[in-house]
Amino acid sequence: RKEVEQDPGPFNVPEGATVAFNCTYSNSASQSFFWYRQDCRKEPKLLMSVYSSGNEDGRFTAQLNRASQYISLLIRDSKLSDSATYLCVVNSGNDYKLSFGAGTTVTVRA
Amino acid sequence: EADIYQTPRYLVIGTGKKITLECSQTMGHDKMYWYQQDPGMELHLIHYSYGVNSTEKGDLSSESTVSRIRTEHFPLTLESARPSHTSQYLCASSGEREIYEQYFGPGTRLTVT
Numbered sequence: 181r182k183e184v185e186q187d188p189g190p191f192n193v194p195e196g197a198t199v200a201f202n203c204t205y206s207n208s209a210s211q212s213f214f215w216y217r218q219d220c221r222k223e224p225k226l227l228m229s230v231y232s233s234g235n236e237d238g239r240f241t242a243q244l245n246r247a248s249q250y251i252s253l254l255i256r257d258s259k260l261s262d263s264a265t266y267l268c269v270v271n272s273g274n275d276y277k278l279s280f281g282a283g284t285t286v287t288v289r290a
Numbered sequence: 291e292a293d294i295y296q297t298p299r300y301l302v303i304g305t306g307k308k309i310t311l312e313c314s315q316t317m318g319h320d321k322m323y324w325y326q327q328d329p330g331m332e333l334h335l336i337h338y339s340y341g342v343n344s345t346e347k348g349d350l351s352s353e354s355t356v357s358r359i360r361t362e363h364f365p366l367t368l369e370s371a372r373p374s375h376t377s378q379y380l381c382a383s384s385g386e387r388e389i390y391e392q393y394f395g396p397g398t399r400l401t402v403t
Contacts, residue, residue, distance in 0.1 A: 188330070212390050223380055223394035224333070267332075276321055276340070276389050277348075282332040 181206055184281035186268050191286045193258050200254040201284045203268030212271040213244055213251050217264045218283060224267055227253075258288045293317050296381050296395035303371055304403055311366045311398045313381030322364040323392065325380040326350060333380065339364055371402040 186203040193199045205213075213230035228235065230242040230251050241254040255262055265283035272279060294315040303309055315322070320341045325333040325348075335348030339358040353375070354368050364383075368375055378399050382392040 182332075184332070214390065223396055224392075225394070226391050229390075271390055276384065277323075277335060277338065278390065278392060280325075280333040282330065 182281075183207060183272065183279040184268050184270050186281040186284050188282060189285040191284065193286070193288055195258055195260060195288055195290055197258050197288075198254065198256050199258055199286055200252060201266070201286075202250045202252045203281050203284070204248075204250045205268075205270045205272075205279075206249070207270070207272040208249060210249075210270045210272040213242075214269040214278075215240075215242060215251075215253050216267040216269050216280070218267055219264050224280075227266070255286070258286075260288050260290060262286060263288045294381065294383055294393050294395040296379075296398050298398060299396060300399050300401075302401045302403060305370075305372055307371050307402075309368050309371055309400070311368075311379055311381075311400070313364045313366070313395055314362050315364075315383045315393070315395075316362060317383060317385060317393065318361065319383035319385040319393075320361065321384045321389070322358065323382045323384075324348070324354075324356060324364070324366050325382065326352070327378045327380060327397075329378075337366065371400075373402045375402050376400060 215227040216224040217227045218224040234243045239256045243252045268281035297312045324337040334350035336352040337356040381395040
């Protein structure tokens with residue numbers, strides 16, 4: 181079983197729409213959670229950390245559900261520039277290694 | 291922008307050749323990582339280092355080797371390239387302040403013919 185699983189999408193949404201998607205993680209001992217963004221044929225970049233109480237960064241909202249072992253990302257008022265693959269990332273151990281999901285692709289159309 | 295560099299960006303090479311993929315960072319980060327990523331797939335950790343003279347194999351078995359003689363430099367070597375090594379190789383680093391924020395280089399896209 182993969183450590184991090186994501187719906188690959190794609191999620192095709194019009195500009196201005198709200199889009200949300202989840203990822204699940206298998207290790208109940210996981211400590212830290214993140215969303216990274218990866219543009220086509222580019223390197224991943226940290227979008228935001230995910231805190232237990234949930235957190236917002238502008239139009240982006242992340243939630244963590246430890247009981248069900250999933251995290252979510254919601255994008256409000258989608259922009260064309262939000263088109264990317266969003267990687268769910270988890271740190272599960274006592275070290276600094278990260279486990280990456282395969283990503284959820286979002287395409288925002290005009 | 292992250293100050294982490296990879297060369298070459300693209301490499302097409304024949305089977306059996308020895309290659310070294312270069313990765314350097316100027317952020318003074320102690321932790322460095324090599325990932326392999328195929329299209330549409332997750333990143334797989336193949337090597338990591340938590341400091342000079344410290345290297346470990348990652349979660350994905352790899353025939354490559356790495357070295358960490360200087361803090362800023364973390365090269366990856368394939369002694370004998372095979373078509374199965376065709377992939378994207380991403381180098382990353384992280385520092386003491388934000389230990390889980392990994393900064394990635396632009397990647398090396400390797401094709402072995």
